[in-house]
Amino acid sequence: MRDITLQVNGTEITRSVNPRRLLVDFLRHDLRLTGTHVGCEHGVCGACTVLFDGESVRACIMFAVQADGHHVETVESLADDPDHLHPIQQAFWEHHGLQCGFCTPGMLLATKELLAENPSPEEAEIRAALAGNICRCTGYVHIVESVKAAAEAMIAQGGSR
């Protein structure tokens, strides 16, 4: 076992973990942050996407010990109140950017990363940025519309949160 200390959604966490414990299992089962999902366990589908020091990573192919000393953001960091959603969440709701909801946390965080770097992306840029996140339900059309709408809303509100 190894002791690790990291920031998760702005809160400092110290835990003792088995070195082989995956970051996604640590988040889901040790911290009970079950919004991060497991879709393939080999780093392709993007369902487990979290932000690691602000950059998207696959929590299914990282060990929890690798997060020692780093900042991790999960979907739970966006907004946990349905009446006060983050503009990205709100845009996905209004534009039907989700169906079964399983890929959604990863999509939201990939979108957050994109809009932080490129506040008003073109459609091709949106599609390129989300190419690592598989959605099996939506055919992506409404997801792309949601990201466009989120970008507009965030610009109107004066930058990203």
Added chain:
Amino acid sequence: MTTEAQAPRFFGARVKRVEDPRFLIGGGRFVDDVDMTGMLHACFVRSVEARARITSVDVAEAEKMPGVVKVFTGHDFSGSEVRCVSAYEGFQVSGYPALAEVEAKFNGEAVAMVVAEDPYQAEDAAGRVFVDYEPLPPVIDAEKALLDDSPLVHDGWKGNAFVERRYESPGFDDAKQSAKHSVSGRFVMARHSGIPLETRAAIGDYDKGTRMLTLWTTTQIPYLIRTGLADAIGFPENRIRVISPDVGGGFGVKAQLYPEEMACSLASIDLGRPVKWVEDRREHLLTAHHAREHTHEATLYFDDEGIVEALEAKIVVNMGPYSVFPWTATMDTGMAMGILPGPYKIKHYSVRGYPVATNKAPYGAYRGVSRPAACFTIERLMDQVARHRGLDPAEVRRRNYVTGDDYPYRSAGGLEYDSGSLVESQDLLLEQVDYSGLRRWQQEEREKGRLIGIGLGAYTEQTAHATKEFVQRGVPIVFGYETSTLRLDPNGKLVINSSIHNHGQGLETTLGQMAADALGIDIADVRVEYGDTSQAAYGSGTFASRSAVLAGGAARRASEQLRDQLARVAGHNLEASPEDIEFESGRVFVAGTPDRGYDFDQLCRMVYHRPELVPEGQPPILEATVAYDAPPGTGTFTNATQIAVVEVDPGTGGIEILRYAIVEDCGPMINPMVVEGQIFGGIAQGIGSAIYEELVYDDDGHLLTTTFMDYMLPGTTEVPHIEVFHLETPSPFTVGGIKGMGEGGAIAPGAVIAGAVEDALAPMGPVVVDQIPLTPERVRGYVDSARREASR
């Protein structure tokens, strides 16, 4: 008595989905999110061979590993198996065991189950279970499996076909003999599957004190699982509760009873502790039921004008070893035989169908069930007819479509098409994309050397089929109805409890839309529950594009019963006739005098708390249950036309989709936003079928595509923007005239893209694109044969 419905407020509106906020905040509750005190974790040991006798399973070392509680083998669960027997005469029966005991019949079949305190420990120990396999000759190719000298998948069977089905219309031979022209082909669709993003998962939770077994599972069909599980493991059904919470996509893959559901239940009964299993993606690709593997040999007979007179076909489906519950092994073949004539007025039809047992993974439902293959075959043949007669593909289709005057139309395949708009849909699509302009542009680009192709595909989509259809199919369970129970509480809030499931289809919203208007209440005051067999009356679940029609129809009928009941109470107290009571925006009042009435919640409270004000003979509760079996029972038919423009790179074999558009007619739409989401998602999966997705086996029956590096799913850069247009031809039969539409998007893309690729290659030489997916390798093959044909 039926009181009048007011102008709809929610039906037809783009209502934001009420289920979304919990998913957006990461608060969905999927099976893997469920934790229990004392919960154990399972890992399965799976057959490395396609077919082998199991001579020994050595668990001694595994049982000594840290955290291991018990290792189960086939012997422990002996006798627990799925036997799904078709009513068709001559059907050959198979048993699909919880754990294979004597013989493993496919690569990945569960042979042993390790149960440990922690999933990591379970997986470690699974690697220390030593199974001795004595390989037997596997049966992999379905057509070869039908030959007399093939090994048999099941000892004692007569041949490998589960059953053989034939149908021939009277006069077929004469029509065939007298036809002037014909085109033939052999059309192959590769094995692939729905691949929901959430893998399967199950928790068996047996309580010794109450002798209750609760199974948490990722299923689309909780009630059927309860019955199937009771039958398969021999456990009283009234002591089984099945809970299917949020489910991360189903697409048919999660609409079967699986061995792992049986094994988790049996292990929990044995150990008295909850036993959880979460499938990994490799297991999913190996063992979650596959689909789509059809080979059709087919011929169309037609006249000088391209009018089709007869269709002849042989349908072979590679089913894997076992007949799955609840569909049996005949579903795909039977449905393909019925729908193959498709949207066309084909009078004469002869067809043979063979669902074949093999040593590939078991085969079940996937969005569209057999219709993508049927559409592929008939549409590819229609394109050959067009080429043969020198006609535009759109014109040949137009000449053969079932048209307005023909409805209700009895098809050559024995289906009753209730209504439709095939010609109108195609006309609208061609107008919206400026088809003649597109053809001119294509010609200009061809002259510059670009390989641009245009493909068309139309279909009529059988949806919401109920009693009559499933009786014809010979399944042991006739999925005839769905049930909705509506309860209004003393505060005037509504709970709809339904036998369907919801895993992306938006039914938590659309069922509410169906009910709210009838009662004149806000959709915010409606809550929809599902996915727990202790909640609602019996029903089948969500599949076959039937939930909105059947459960929605049931919700609508039940809400009308509640409205009538409330109208009687209001009329009694307002000294008015119940027929004169109106419901609008939360008020119940006498027509024409809105101040003579009650607030809706006030009236509901009166029923529960002031029984003396309820007219005699009226119940003091507000509850209605309706089971709805949509007439005529053979389904209501949605239709659509899709078009694609592609560019082919002859060097790499790559295909770029430049444009994709659809006109869909699913009757009146409850929520157009939800309808469009279903269309886009279906088309994306169809693009996967057309270009990317294939479960590849080697000759020994080992699956080679066991990761997402080998099994390609379409992403944002593979699926283009999709243009969608609607027509709304109501069903003459269903509540509200609504039709199902969940599967349609996925039906045509294989045919459409194959047609477009064939059209793109036409300047190089004549070639028939008859196999999908169109991987770069296959496209290069067609490029080569086009060049060879041209140089002849």
